[in-house]
Amino acid sequence: MRAGVLSAADLVDRALESIAALDGPLNAFVTVDAEAARLAARRADAERAAGVDRGPLHGIPVAVKDIIETAGMTTEMGSAHFAGHVPGQDATCVRRLREAGAIIVGKTTTHEFAYGPTGDRSRNGPSRNPHDPARMTGGSSGGSAAAVAAGMVPLAIGTDTGGSVRIPAALCGVVGFKPAYGAVPVHGVFPLASSLDHVGVLAGTAEDCGPAFRVLAGQVPASATQVGSPRVARLVTDAPPLVDPSVAGVVEAAFPDAEEVTFPGVAELYQVYAAIQGSEAYAVHADRVARSPHLFDPEVLDRLRHAGGIPGWRYVRAAEARESFRGRVAALLDRYDLLALPTVAVPAPPIGARDLEVGGVRVPVRDALLSFTSPWNLAGVPAVSVPAGAVGGLPVGAQLICAAGREETLLAYADRVRAVSSRAPSRPAPPRGEPR
Template identity: 60%
Template sequence: MKGFFIGRTLADLGDDLRAGRTSAAALLERALESIDPGLNAFVTVDAEGAAQAARRADEELAAGADRGPLHGVPVAVKDIINVAGLPTGMGSALFDGYVAPGDAACVRLLREAGAVIVGKTTTHEFAYGASGDVSVTGPSRNPHDPARISGGSSGGSAVAVAAGMVPLALGTDTGGSVRIPAALCGIAGFKPAFGAIPIDGVFPLAESLDHVGVLAATPADCRTAYRVLTSSADRPAPDEMRMAWVDGMAPVDAEVEQVVRAAFAGLPAERLDLPEARRIFAAIQDCETYDVHADQVERVPDKYQPATLDRLERARRTPGWRYVRGLRERDAFGHTVARLLDRYDVLVLPTVPFTAPPIGRRDSALGPMQPALVSLTCPWNVARVPALSVPAGFVGGLPVGAQFIGRAGAEHVLFAAAERFQASRG
């Protein structure tokens, strides 16, 4: 089934709404009709609440009250982000029956912009995994091959956009959880600079690494959503950009690297110690994540999925000195990235080192699945800089992503580079 929103940008939808060619109520109806239960993108659909929001959006537009580019647009929200009155299950039996008493800050911003919240999307349990196939509600499934992972942990949000169920979705990104499923499902996914979008009302994974991000079909739509969520003004980007390829000593499937690298032939290559960044990431994430779950692991371990509990037990064994050292080393790595971004406007590398593997697989040709999936994305959470994944092509019929890295405060340059890349690829 091809969802209604495939090939329709936020700008297209906005033009149709304001010209009277469609309505928020009609767009919601299309969204609900496009939901494919077989892909398991949604865990909760709020048809009644969304209908009320759509009616209000239409009434406001008719009265001349226009809240901006997301007014009347259907949006999905990852199920670790609170939406008032809806369950926040986080993919876990531990939160079965929990209903959020209020909206997360990012959801309030969406509502203030006139967006219509369709429902909650499947997440890897507690967002603690990059495959998207460990959840009490089952795996989210890749629209290009439902036997393969969507990537995670924001897998349901990526699937909802990639399959055309909605044009925009919220996700979270601690080590790549927006960009990984975006790459594997063939859409765009943006992780902003740390703290750019508020995380109040989002269940924490590793608080000093957690980011709220956006998923959409194109980098231009990610730009639009980011501007709304941060109230940031857009600026023109320079005609010429200084760009470099990141060579980070990380293994990448040869065909994937060839597809991405071919689009950037002639760029200078700069080496970063990505393995060291991954070690820093692992130390910080292990300790902060176990802190969140320590009491529940002791009290009700059987409520966790076995794979999640195994990861938490391993995280428990990370010594405190590694965490303290990791915080110090994070600052040093951030300074290294900042110096590189003083020399270049944008850095480029693949998003994920291989295409989507089958659901349930725990090893890859490049090593254990979880660390391999985040190997090219987690360094930018450590550095706390904005990172954007966009479609770069296909290998064996499955999508491949290119990842663009930029400076905090220069997001307009990052988006422009990605948009020009997409335009050059047709």
């Protein structure tokens, strides 16, 4: 655009045409506001012609998860509880995007109230994986991941409470970045679990996540980062949860020079996470559960009712365990610049699946999706999922962790991992026909 080869209007038209052509089988979008997007594109082009340059997002089409408030555009949280809800103001993160010249083209499908890692429980139906529409996108930011993976938009915003940006990024073959806790304001984002909620970014490359992160975080643009040779620890568990051997092989191959480090207690950490997340989620929804249970998706309602039974002492002990874990992570990140491990233990499961076989053992799908992402929400540290290869034609994500303040090194190294992986999946062919 700076060279005058493309205009914001061109990019928005391409995005809207792609959404019209591709979204039917994928259900990535809940709503699209073509008129407002085209108006914003004309404004961006006029500003640029007048010498106003708002930065690298000026004129770029962006999709926003439908749990983040957008003034004048429906925000339904994937739930009948908020059917037709139109906020009067933008969430802080959306306001910052608009101030940077980004163009909001529409809202993307979310698991109801973001309370699920599968992405297939929403008022408007499941989002579907562009690599195979019979497969999950993962959740809860599944629509945002599908929109980027299919090439409908170059950038999308999601939220991440236990992996909800990184899980769908891994399953759909894109990059998903969760900044440090508190780095991006959550004002105007419907809460799931307030001590774990993050706003995150999904894009085709980690390099593209950088400018968006800096805008969302209100940071001054950083100079180019020299990655060098960071000290990388590849974390391996000393006990279950199990990892699909093919997934483990792809991730191991992505970090041939990393030092292998035993990472104990993943299963226990998942229980700590579940106690905190469940308790905080029920606190948000207790009145709705009592007053209008019929408006919830049945599975989401069952999860909330179960969460309502978590005793207070378990929440208190989980909070104490979280503090202990944060100390462990800080010690690791004193020794290593980056920590590496699988994002998700399995390739994308079929839509509707609730258990699957991993290494000869039946495990809940929810556990398989969340076990390796949720610890980093407990720790509150930056984490990114980057495509590292494929298993059976489905993407596999490698996850990288860093200390707060090291995000530039994290994102630069993440793209290096993708570049050297000969098995990284290409963008899927456009879906055809009805979903299987």
